[in-house]
Amino acid sequence: MARRTLITLLALKALALTLAWFGHWAAAAVVFFGPDLWILYNLLVPSAQGLCRNFTRFETDRSEIWLTIDDGPDPDDTPRILELLDRHQARATFFLIGRRAQRHPALVTEIVRRGHEVGHHTHTHPAGSFWCASPARLGRELDEATQVLTPLGPPLRWFRPPVGIKHFLLPHALAVRGLQCVTWTIRSGDCLSRSPETVQANVLRQLHPGAILLMHGGPSV
Ligand SMILES: [Zn+2]
Structure with a gap:
């Protein structure tokens, strides 16, 4: 491609x-x-499909959404998020940063133990330079996080590029590693220093079955 x-x-x-x-x-x-x-356009717009096919929604006939939580694990946020999800019997996919998972492997196993899914969110989250990374660096971002995350849970299936910005070689790099790209339908805006009420109103206004909701846990990167 x-x-x-x-x-x-x-x-x-x-x-x-x-x-x-x-x-x-x-x-x-x-x-x-x-x-x-x-x-x-196709590199910078998260929902664009021209260079790299990616999931922006999913098919369902039930009243459900795909909750995704990026940028963890984090010793403060992740346990609180897990408690909240348990309380509401909700399941989520945590798109984890390899380097953070390396520091907090027990949090990764706890995410898996509680029935949630772990996704790949690069090793260092190079938001500003991922799109122009050398092929070698792109490979390292994918492989180093995979080496950290794979022993801690089931095989990885989903990959989310940092802030949704893709790389020209991403389709091939993901295909050979058995990963598929997922972006989102709804950006919650929780990383924009908004009040919880504003974030909630923003999400509820756009919510519909089959939507992929983007939220964050941990310090901003
Ligand atoms: Zn991120």
């Missing part, structure tokens, strides 16, 4: 140069820069 996209991109650049050579400047500019904008 990435190779095909790259070949198409280079072919369009060559076409743009040809158009410019014959004096069709406006068409050349559109053909030259248009694909770049398309790539940027």
